[in-house]
Amino acid sequence: MKLSKPLWKIAGLFTFLFLLMGRAYADEGMWLPMLLGQKVYDNMVKRGLKLTKDQLYSINKASLKDAVVIFGGGCTGEIVSNLGLIFTNHHCGYDAVAALSTVEHNYLHDGFYAHSLQEELPGQGLSVQFLDSVVDVTTQVEAQLQGLSPADRMKKQSQVIADINAKYSDPSAKTEARVSVLYKGNQFLVFVYTRYTDIRLVGIPPESVGKFGGDTDNWEWPRHTGDFSVWRVYANHEGKSADYSPDNIPLKPKYALPVSLKGVKEGDYAMIFGYPGSTNRYETSFGVKLKTDVEDPAIVNLRDARLKLMMDRMKTSPAVRLQLASSYAGIANYWKFYDGERKQLLKYDVYGQKQADETKFTTWAADKPEFSAVFSDYAKAYTTWSPYAKTRIYTIEGILGSPLMQFCASLVRVEQLLTTAGREADAKRAIDSASKMRDVFLKEEDQPSDLKILAAMTQMFYTDIPRDQYPVGFFEGIKNKYGDLGSAATFNTYASAVFSNTFVFSDAKWKAFVSNPDANVLQEDPAYAQASAFVRSYNGRYAPLFSQFMATTNNLGRLYIKGSMLQFPDKLRYPDATFTMRVSYGNVKSYNPRDAVHYDYACTMKGILEKYVPGDYEFDLPAKFLDLAHKQDYGMYKDPVKNDLSVTFITTNDITGGNSGSPVLNDKGELIGLAFDGNYEALSHKIAFDPVYNRTICVDIRYVLWCIDKLGGADNIIKELKLVKPV
Ligand code: ARG
Numbered sequence: 219m220k221l222s223k224p225l226w227k228i229a230g231l232f233t234f235l236f237l238l239m240g241r242a243y244a245d246e247g248m249w250l251p252m253l254l255g256q257k258v259y260d261n262m263v264k265r266g267l268k269l270t271k272d273q274l275y276s277i278n279k280a281s282l283k284d285a286v287v288i289f290g291g292g293c294t295g296e297i298v299s300n301l302g303l304i305f306t307n308h309h310c311g312y313d314a315v316a317a318l319s320t321v322e323h324n325y326l327h328d329g330f331y332a333h334s335l336q337e338e339l340p341g342q343g344l345s346v347q348f349l350d351s352v353v354d355v356t357t358q359v360e361a362q363l364q365g366l367s368p369a370d371r372m373k374k375q376s377q378v379i380a381d382i383n384a385k386y387s388d389p390s391a392k393t394e395a396r397v398s399v400l401y402k403g404n405q406f407l408v409f410v411y412t413r414y415t416d417i418r419l420v421g422i423p424p425e426s427v428g429k430f431g432g433d434t435d436n437w438e439w440p441r442h443t444g445d446f447s448v449w450r451v452y453a454n455h456e457g458k459s460a461d462y463s464p465d466n467i468p469l470k471p472k473y474a475l476p477v478s479l480k481g482v483k484e485g486d487y488a489m490i491f492g493y494p495g496s497t498n499r500y501e502t503s504f505g506v507k508l509k510t511d512v513e514d515p516a517i518v519n520l521r522d523a524r525l526k527l528m529m530d531r532m533k534t535s536p537a538v539r540l541q542l543a544s545s546y547a548g549i550a551n552y553w554k555f556y557d558g559e560r561k562q563l564l565k566y567d568v569y570g571q572k573q574a575d576e577t578k579f580t581t582w583a584a585d586k587p588e589f590s591a592v593f594s595d596y597a598k599a600y601t602t603w604s605p606y607a608k609t610r611i612y613t614i615e616g617i618l619g620s621p622l623m624q625f626c627a628s629l630v631r632v633e634q635l636l637t638t639a640g641r642e643a644d645a646k647r648a649i650d651s652a653s654k655m656r657d658v659f660l661k662e663e664d665q666p667s668d669l670k671i672l673a674a675m676t677q678m679f680y681t682d683i684p685r686d687q688y689p690v691g692f693f694e695g696i697k698n699k700y701g702d703l704g705s706a707a708t709f710n711t712y713a714s715a716v717f718s719n720t721f722v723f724s725d726a727k728w729k730a731f732v733s734n735p736d737a738n739v740l741q742e743d744p745a746y747a748q749a750s751a752f753v754r755s756y757n758g759r760y761a762p763l764f765s766q767f768m769a770t771t772n773n774l775g776r777l778y779i780k781g782s783m784l785q786f787p788d789k790l791r792y793p794d795a796t797f798t799m800r801v802s803y804g805n806v807k808s809y810n811p812r813d814a815v816h817y818d819y820a821c822t823m824k825g826i827l828e829k830y831v832p833g834d835y836e837f838d839l840p841a842k843f844l845d846l847a848h849k850q851d852y853g854m855y856k857d858p859v860k861n862d863l864s865v866t867f868i869t870t871n872d873i874t875g876g877n878s879g880s881p882v883l884n885d886k887g888e889l890i891g892l893a894f895d896g897n898y899e900a901l902s903h904k905i906a907f908d909p910v911y912n913r914t915i916c917v918d919i920r921y922v923l924w925c926i927d928k929l930g931g932a933d934n935i936i937k938e939l940k941l942v943k944p945v
């Protein structure tokens with residue numbers, strides 16, 4: 219599961235309150251490996267773990283944690299050889315491989331393997347981060363936050379955190395420190411990482427294999443996706459982080475995971491290390507209701523429309539398909555997630571469960587002034603903010619869902635600086651950075667689909683948002699010039715005019731603007747005019763309300779969890795996911811998704827062939843793949859239980875977006891698979907972990923090796939691994 223990036227693009231606007239609630243069942247929990255309590259460790263041993271605590275995480279000795287990295291911006295990867303070889307998911311390397319590809323050399327479509335170090339391809343903008351150390355700074359932070367109002371507390375907390383980050387970071391050594399706010403502000407840990415920026419592509423299967431099943435199968439079990447890619451981290455000759463140079467050499471890691479050929483069967487122990495991005499297990503009933511009634515449906519409707527318009531174009535040309543592939547995949551991934559999340563929240567009546575817990579809390583808190591008003595205050599905060607929640611999403615996901623609008627929104631600051639006396643130097647810097655953003659934007663821009671997206675999003679805002687929340691005068695302007703606002707044609711004509719007349723697409727006009735910046739050029743531009751109308755309207759009228767809402771609910775969340783800890787002092791607790799290293803344990807396990815239906819714990823090659831549809835967008839396969847499959851040429855990768863090639867399997871582990879690419883380890887800490895998804899029946903997992911239905915979907919490492927070796931012919935990679943064979 220990958221982090222959902224697009225939604226967060228507009229910095230920090232969303233309302234998720236991240237806390238934990240309900241009983242901790244056996245496999246619920248994303249534990250901090252550096253603070254693993256004895257009870258949790260004992261439970262792991264009971265479930266089958268054969269390693270010591272020190273082998274999992276140690277401060278002075280090489281341990282499992284040293285093989286686990288943050289891959290790119292929102293995934294996990296693991297070191298699998300003494301030459302810095304990394305495994306992660308196909309969808310984690312997707313963007314970088316798309317950027318390396320052209321229609322003529324389409325590595326994304328065809329796959330790629332380097333047969334020597336020289337053939338590896340530097341991935342642009344990629345990095346991995348190793349966790350060096352973790353320090354508890356709770357006392358230090360709390361000392362500076364005493365007695366502040368919620369809004370002041372939030373402000374001060376950011377300052378204190380920035381200071382600590384600076385103190386523990388060392389840019390010259392590429393050491394980065396990031397304080398993580400845990401338990402909603404009841405604990406603060408600073409995580410110190412070293413970032414490596416010379417990351418090269420070693421291998422990736424053809425997209426038909428790496429993304430087999432596409433969006434149809436995404437978030438679903440049974441599943442047959444070969445979701446892996448292979449990379450290598452390079453360093454300078456001293457083993458220190460260094461930017462790309464042909465002189466760099468493969469990093470010698472502290473620890474590399476052994477790779478197991480022993481396979482998995484029902485009931486086996488499974489442990490996952492990785493970087494889950496965010497959960498909100500202490501979400502309130504108010505938050506659940508806002509999500510199911512307003513936020514999730516809004517995101518889904520807007521994305522649905524955008525995706526259809528993108529797909530119409532992607533189907534017409536391989537060049538456009540390549541150009542939009544990565545952005546499309548990201549939007550589609552969380553489009554389906556939010557749709558499923560809403561359905562499962564409703565199905566399991568998470569709202570009702572939350573309400574029951576809150577009633578108990580309030581009863582417990584009745585004679586405790588610090589906590590007694592938590593839920594009445596929550597109610598007030600939600601009443602104040604909720605009427606604008608949809609407008610916020612329609613601004614971010616709708617209007618700014620047009621790439622042209624997204625780019626123009628970044629010019630609002632340029633205009634501000636140009637119209638403020640004495641800010642010329644800042645304006646110049648802002649324009650330089652806008653020029654760079656424009657290059658990136660143009661490279662990914664497909665005007666025909668964007669034009670239709672702009673028309674559709676503008677119309678949806680008009681139809682779905684209350685009139686008094688429109689940017690003042692905006693729709694009157696369209697009506698006066700283009701006619702009936704009830705007709706889609708009006709919005710299409712309007713959007714066509716925006717696209718024909720904006721200066722953004724003209725290199726000559728852009729150059730003229732850069733050499734002689736003039737706020738009038740922006741103000742008179744139709745694309746900029748729309749972006750700035752919506753951004754200013756949002757920032758002026760709703761952003762302050764949203765900040766207040768966030769400050770209040772953050773503070774209430776902190777109190778709620780603090781109170782819960784007193785209410786249930788014996789409960790084992792883990793902090794909500796914060797994209798910091800966690801370990802989760804469980805077992806390989808089949809399940810029954812609904813009455814009379816049984817889902818086995820593993821999928822096999824047989825199932826791939828059953829799903830195969832020649833020429834299909836999502837279920838096609840390469841000729842060589844079919845040939846090997848028909849010959850059943852599986853060698854040492856074949857599964858003895860299934861008497862077939864095992865492709866994927868499921869476990870009961872608790873993971874979420876950010877865990878994509880995470881190592882799935884057996885009882886001895888050997889690699890048995892890569893986690894890549896969650897199942898549809900448990901898509902409520904960010905808010906409520908379901909002990910019956912929750913499963914993590916993993917690609918079987920033996921399938922990964924078969925794809926590399928037999929399909930890819932890259933036995934050079936296999937030779938680098940420490941293989942553990944069955945006895
Ligand atoms: N659901 C997977 C995750 O969140 C991503 C799979 C990407 N594939 C796709 N068809 N969009 O990590």
